[in-house]
Amino acid sequence: MRFRKALFWLHLLTGLSAGAVILVMAVTGVLLTFEPQLVEWAERDLWCAEPPALDAPRLPLATLVARAQERREGERATTVTARPDPRSSVRIGFGRDAVLFMNPYTGDVVGPGSRMHDVMHAIEDWHRWLGSRDVGRPVTGAANLAFLGLAISGLYLWWPRGWSRAAVRAIAVPGLRLRGRARDFNWHNTAGFWCAPVLIVLTLTGAVMSHQWANDLLYRLTGNEPPPPATGGPSAARTARPEGERRRGGSEARPLDLDALHARAARQVPGWVTLTLRLPQRPGGPVAVLIQEPPTWHPSPRSVLTLDAATAEVVRWEPFREANMGRTLRVLFRVLHTGEVGGVLGQLVAGLASAGGAVLVYTGVALAWRRYRAWTARGRRDAPAVDDTNAERVSALTPHASQRRDSTVPSQPTP
Secondary structure (H helix, E strand, O other), rough: OHHHHHHHHHHHHHHHHHHHHHHHHHHHHHHHHOOOHHHHHOOOOOOOOOOOOOOOOOOOHHHHHHHHHHHOOOOOOOOEEEOOOEOEEEEEEEEOOEEEEEOOOOOOEEOOOOOOHHHHHHHHHHHHHOOOHHHHHHHHHHHHHHHHHHHHHHHHHHHHOOOOOHHHHHHHOOOOOOHHHHHHHHHHHHHHHHHHHHHHHHHHHHHHHHHHHHHHHHHHHHHOOOOOOOOHHHHHHOOOHHHHEEEEEEEOOOOOOOOHHHHHHHOOOOOOEEEEEEEEOOOOOOHHHHHHHHOOOOOOOEEEEEOOOOOOOOEEEOOHOOOOOOHHHHHHHHHHHHHHHHHHHHHHHHHHHHHHHHHHHHHHHHHHHHHHHHHHHHHHHHHHHHHHHHHHHHHHHHOOHHHHHHHHHOOOOOO
């Protein structure tokens, strides 16, 4: 009994401390439910680039990159993404934020990234680190762990001591006609009953994505060496210029033959869906190519091919199907967190669970507020009783004002 009471107060205080951040993460999680489909739909026209003639030649990828960089006032491109359809545009990326879709036949800009992409990007930033990677990341990471603890402890707290139809109904069926504390209590338990198992999965996978120590632990538990952490951020990729390039006055040692690199990567995986070349940020650095393959159990399996920038020879080949257990689980955790592992249905379940998380925060705070008001009301009821007693004692010793007036004012004769 003492353990249950202590766990209850820990559950309550943790929820009140992290509730605001958890609410932001839950609401943004709902908004991100169908992010891939929404962005793809919004950019469907940007990916179309009809050739001016049937036999029109395609421009070199290096030319498209140069023109995109001119449009971005000299900003350095970081990625080049292409699709196998000859009528598709080429997407030039600049860091994590900006993209330009280029017509491969005319070299014209089809358009920047869609408004939907920008909105979803901003929502994702708030979901992951409250809009600021440097400031909000540790806050959301701690709140995610708190949410994991709340989901687990909540399961224990509402677990019925005796199973009956009435007990199951009280925690599994929302009472839409209830009001006040009964409604908040019922909705809190109902949301926990249906959403807690999914929320445990979402928060556990989120912890691996948020904390480097959790990511490394996942690899070590599977007997694999953790990969080195990524250094630098998107802003660094956009603005930093390599030391060797600065010494050469901004000229690279040797221009990249992007078409040769693209052709070599395309031969590596027949039937590829997209190819994304990560341009080296230092002269002579290797080129990593992300090759998205047709869906399997994973909605977008990606293999990594590292090529020599000068000769387009293979430096390293990391096929998705041959990944070690640590990397496989890490990739699986990513799609478990978004629900994409189950397709549209899985995304819907993850979105509904996020909505349930928002309900848990609201009803939990409401129940805590009602508890606080009841506690203060009891204090007010007890305080006047003491004051009235003191007042009676004082009045017994001190005559009232009316009595004092009666003692000084002569009585009027009665008619």
